[in-house]
Amino acid sequence: MIEVTVIDYGVGNLLSVSRALEHCGAKVTVTSDPRSILASGRVVLPGVGAFADGMRALQDKGLDAIVRQVAAAGTPLLGICLGMQMLLDKSEEFGITDGLGLIPGHVVKIPAMTTKGAPLKIPHIGWNDLVLPVQRDSWQGGLLADIEPGEAVYFVHSFMAVPASPAHRLADCNYGGIPISAVLQRNNVMGCQFHPEKSGEVGLGILNNFLMH
Numbered sequence: 001m002i003e004v005t006v007i008d009y010g011v012g013n014l015l016s017v018s019r020a021l022e023h024c025g026a027k028v029t030v031t032s033d034p035r036s037i038l039a040s041g042r043v044v045l046p047g048v049g050a051f052a053d054g055m056r057a058l059q060d061k062g063l064d065a066i067v068r069q070v071a072a073a074g075t076p077l078l079g080i081c082l083g084m085q086m087l088l089d090k091s092e093e094f095g096i097t098d099g100l101g102l103i104p105g106h107v108v109k110i111p112a113m114t115t116k117g118a119p120l121k122i123p124h125i126g127w128n129d130l131v132l133p134v135q136r137d138s139w140q141g142g143l144l145a146d147i148e149p150g151e152a153v154y155f156v157h158s159f160m161a162v163p164a165s166p167a168h169r170l171a172d173c174n175y176g177g178i179p180i181s182a183v184l185q186r187n188n189v190m191g192c193q194f195h196p197e198k199s200g201e202v203g204l205g206i207l208n209n210f211l212m213h
Contacts, residue, residue, distance in 0.1 A: 001027045002211045005040035008032045009057045012046030020197035024208045034066045043070050047082030051091035071102045076213045084191025103186045105163035115177030123158040128173040135166045153199040
């Protein structure tokens with residue numbers, strides 16, 4: 001049985017993430033214990049809410065350094081929603097806050113207008129399709145293996161990740177004509193802006209790919 005650790009730092013939808021991973025056949029440990037996290041073969045960093053609150057919660061438990069060690073060790077690491085945003089260098093949410101610095105880039109507010117100048121509802125809530133970024137022509141292998149472009153997943157967010165390198169942008173969604181990073185990956189460090197645990201069979205397929213990575 002594949003073992004995976006979900007980091008408990010007080011900011012995240014731990015139960016639904018754990019249940020989804022268990023549904024995929026994983027043995028799940030939910031913990032804030034650094035030794036358990038570092039010993040794990042796969043690690044998930046969930047998160048909901050504001051960027052600064054999430055980083056502060058990690059730092060208060062000394063887990064920001066542990067997540068960096070997990071990444072440096074080559075262990076597969078998956079950030080979900082806020083957890084993905086915290087993988088980047090910094091966020092502009094409620095002032096500038098430093099992130100974990102595992103994927104170069106920053107987090108900005110989703111524009112309040114569509115590309116055609118119409119008001120855009122913020123936060124971005126609901127189902128939206130995964131699409132290939134302009135620089136990609138397929139999702140062969142990795143986190144999105146066997147996922148077809150156009151499959152829908154469930155989003156809830158007001159801020160979006162902007163990676164410094166297009167190479168780290170695995171999938172986008174289109175919101176009001178604005179391309180939003182939906183999946184990021186830099187080597188063993190991966191992130192989903194959406195909630196795979198709330199995204200039906202497609203989301204479970206993505207979590208299963210993570211477990212097999």
